[in-house]
Amino acid sequence: xxxxxxxGAVSRVHAPLLAVRIAGTATVAPGPxxxxxxxxxxxxxxxxxxxIAERTGIASRYFVTAGVSAAEVGxxxxxxxxxxxxxxxxxxxxxxxxxxLGGDLLFPATANLVAAALGLAGTCDxxxxxxxxxxxxxxxxxxxxxxxxxxxxxxxxxxxxPSRYITPEDPRPFLVFGDAATxxxxxxxxxxxxxxxxxxxxxxxxxxNVRLAHPGLTGRSETIRFTASSERMSQEAIEAVRRSTxxxxxxxxxxxxxxxxxxxxxxxxxxxxxxxxxxxxxxxxVVPVVQEFGSVGAASIPxxxxxxxxxxxxxxxxxxxxxxxxxxxxxxxxLHQVGE
Amino acid sequence: xxxxxxxGAVSRVHAPLLAVRIAGTATVAPGPxxxxxxxxxxxxxxxxxxxIAERTGIASRYFVTAGVSAAEVGxxxxxxxxxxxxxxxxxxxxxxxxxxLGGDLLFPATANLVAAALGLAGTCDxxxxxxxxxxxxxxxxxxxxxxxxxxxxxxxxxxxxPSRYITPEDPRPFLVFGDAATxxxxxxxxxxxxxxxxxxxxxxxxxxNVRLAHPGLTGRSETIRFTASSERMSQEAIEAVRRSTxxxxxxxxxxxxxxxxxxxxxxxxxxxxxxxxxxxxxxxxVVPVVQEFGSVGAASIPxxxxxxxxxxxxxxxxxxxxxxxxxxxxxxxxLHQVGE
Numbered sequence: 001x002x003x004x005x006x007x008g009a010v011s012r013v014h015a016p017l018l019a020v021r022i023a024g025t026a027t028v029a030p031g032p033x034x035x036x037x038x039x040x041x042x043x044x045x046x047x048x049x050x051x052i053a054e055r056t057g058i059a060s061r062y063f064v065t066a067g068v069s070a071a072e073v074g075x076x077x078x079x080x081x082x083x084x085x086x087x088x089x090x091x092x093x094x095x096x097x098x099x100x101l102g103g104d105l106l107f108p109a110t111a112n113l114v115a116a117a118l119g120l121a122g123t124c125d126x127x128x129x130x131x132x133x134x135x136x137x138x139x140x141x142x143x144x145x146x147x148x149x150x151x152x153x154x155x156x157x158x159x160x161x162p163s164r165y166i167t168p169e170d171p172r173p174f175l176v177f178g179d180a181a182t183x184x185x186x187x188x189x190x191x192x193x194x195x196x197x198x199x200x201x202x203x204x205x206x207x208x209n210v211r212l213a214h215p216g217l218t219g220r221s222e223t224i225r226f227t228a229s230s231e232r233m234s235q236e237a238i239e240a241v242r243r244s245t246x247x248x249x250x251x252x253x254x255x256x257x258x259x260x261x262x263x264x265x266x267x268x269x270x271x272x273x274x275x276x277x278x279x280x281x282x283x284x285x286v287v288p289v290v291q292e293f294g295s296v297g298a299a300s301i302p303x304x305x306x307x308x309x310x311x312x313x314x315x316x317x318x319x320x321x322x323x324x325x326x327x328x329x330x331x332x333x334x335l336h337q338v339g340e
Numbered sequence: 341x342x343x344x345x346x347x348g349a350v351s352r353v354h355a356p357l358l359a360v361r362i363a364g365t366a367t368v369a370p371g372p373x374x375x376x377x378x379x380x381x382x383x384x385x386x387x388x389x390x391x392i393a394e395r396t397g398i399a400s401r402y403f404v405t406a407g408v409s410a411a412e413v414g415x416x417x418x419x420x421x422x423x424x425x426x427x428x429x430x431x432x433x434x435x436x437x438x439x440x441l442g443g444d445l446l447f448p449a450t451a452n453l454v455a456a457a458l459g460l461a462g463t464c465d466x467x468x469x470x471x472x473x474x475x476x477x478x479x480x481x482x483x484x485x486x487x488x489x490x491x492x493x494x495x496x497x498x499x500x501x502p503s504r505y506i507t508p509e510d511p512r513p514f515l516v517f518g519d520a521a522t523x524x525x526x527x528x529x530x531x532x533x534x535x536x537x538x539x540x541x542x543x544x545x546x547x548x549n550v551r552l553a554h555p556g557l558t559g560r561s562e563t564i565r566f567t568a569s570s571e572r573m574s575q576e577a578i579e580a581v582r583r584s585t586x587x588x589x590x591x592x593x594x595x596x597x598x599x600x601x602x603x604x605x606x607x608x609x610x611x612x613x614x615x616x617x618x619x620x621x622x623x624x625x626v627v628p629v630v631q632e633f634g635s636v637g638a639a640s641i642p643x644x645x646x647x648x649x650x651x652x653x654x655x656x657x658x659x660x661x662x663x664x665x666x667x668x669x670x671x672x673x674x675l676h677q678v679g680e
Binding site for chain 1: 346358372435440441442443444445446447448449451452453454455456457458459460462463464465466467468469470471472475478482485486487488491504505513540541542543544545546547548550551552553554555557559561562666667668669670672
């Protein structure tokens with residue numbers, strides 16, 4: 001290897017590390033919208049809705065309709081993402097079902113139920129993946145490496161239904177979590193299209209400050225628990241986002257000014273604002289979704305990605321920074337360059 | 341692409357599709373051995389131990405010691421596999437934790453607890469993966485594609501502790517399942533070393549005949565249930581193994597005679613015998629583990645792989661066929677060529 005530094009003008013066209021295209025995205029709200037006034041009323045003692053909305057930055061969230069499965073809403077999101085990608089379900093080589101909560105059953109993988117809803121019987125493989133709030137980025141990395149090595153289109157279906165695991169008796173999770181289903185279809189990248197950098201890390205020693213015990217082991221019904229203060233969690237999240245952003249930009253040899261769209265994980269409005277401030281990016285380069293959806297775990301980044309593609313003028317050559325942090329402690333970033 | 345068939349002598353050296361090396365493997369029995377006489381005695385009415393051993397082909401199994409976690413035994417298997425690979429834990433780029441049963445908690449991913457047990461704090465990423473009994477092959481495919489695209493060593497840690505989800509009240513699962521932890525470390529392949537073919541499929545419509553409901557959704561303690569006859573399950577499994585074997589051999593342009601070692605999923609002794617007969621391979625090319633371990637889900641193939649490497653004369657150029665089937669319905673095969 002020649003390690004002489006390249007001198008002269010730096011080229012603005014970056015060759016992707018992994019040639020992959022975001023072919024289609026979609027989001028499904030899996031049930032009715034629930035206002036912050038409504039959740040504030042349900043907790044005891046009832047809280048002031050305006051104050052909760054102000055403090056969390058969450059105006060509403062969706063709670064899944066009783067009896068509706070994760071596979072059902074995931075399959076609907078996937079149908080819409082495939083339509084956006086102009087692909088038939090049979091074109092998929094793989095479906096990755098991402099959830100922090102164990103899906104609709106422990107085994108077989110819930111991914112099979114998503115495949116079944118689309119009538120897929122042996123045309124692709126599928127499996128379930130869990131990396132808490134970072135699950136989507138983990139799946140994106142896996143899918144991109146597979147496609148770069150010759151696989152056909154890969155679908156990532158992220159379904160988080162935390163409303164099943166929160167109660168008004170524990171207000172802190174109850175006031176922030178919401179449900180969402182999103183799907184992203186990835187396909188082979190065209191020229192100069194794909195991942196410029198991917199930096200994913202878990203810190204098992206830190207482990208993280210939010211967890212859901214396994215009711216099959218405890219023998220009790222379990223709910224999502226925060227185990228640290230908001231301040232501590234915010235600080236950890238901001239540090240992780242900073243570290244991941246710096247690492248992925250260094251991989252790509254780019255600065256944050258070279259990135260048009262910033263898609264951070266959005267666990268609450270205050271943290272989104274703090275991350276935006278920490279990275280010193282103009283708010284118009286961020287796509288907020290937490291106000292409407294609440295804290296939706298691993299669905300947060302793909303939801304924001306879907307909203308970006310539907311509502312903002314994304315252009316060829318634009319770069320997207322997807323950066324997240326979650327329990328585990330999991331953190332990381334993927335830097336993607338958009339093609340034609 | 342030139343689609344003129346290649347004529348003349350077929351080269352016996354096959355270039356791997358994905359350059360990857362099986363650098364180290366290990367197995368941990370997570371608790372004491374339980375004889376078939378013991379499980380036969382626990383069910384009501386008590387069964388004849390000799391008849392059960394004859395019918396299942398299972399003489400013993402290990403049940404995890406109370407209070408021992410999946411992460412603990414997984415970490416021990418990983419330590420031993422790293423030692424076999426002569427790698428330090430910090431050399432890993434990724435840990436994939438595979439289980440059909442949801443690990444030690446729902447989130448964060450149990451993989452983080454494995455990483456923590458090895459003192460890993462931010463040197464790699466990790467996540468949990470579930471594809472029922474096919475999970476190891478799914479993880480192997482993902483790891484190989486990642487390594488082929490430049491990642492460092494990847495560890496696959498498979499822990500199945502089904503003894504937590506079976507009771508003597510439902511004898512069919514109780515008499516066959518056992519616990520196991522295995523780890524496999526993959527690294528960059530050397531010349532002519534790696535995957536010659538990988539063919540993985542799920543049939544969501546068929547779904548499969550064994551399942552474990554999610555106790556977080558049903559609000560009950562749940563156990564593993566068979567939902568079809570043994571005959572039906574055997575027939576499905578044999579067909580899936582045949583189909584997967586044919587597909588992966590076709591990918592590689594090889595015949596089964598070109599494959600030195602056959603490592604099928606081993607849900608019970610009778611099915612292992614039936615698969616061996618269906619493929620018409622000499623028994624000495626198969627590495628039985630089900631007699632000692634029972635039905636260990638996704639740990640079955642890596643356990644057999646570990647036993648192969650420790651007890652048989654595996655030579656450079658040897659080819660291994662790993663072929664499996666599981667709930668989902670998941671099925672598939674990976675054909676691997678061993679290097680120096």
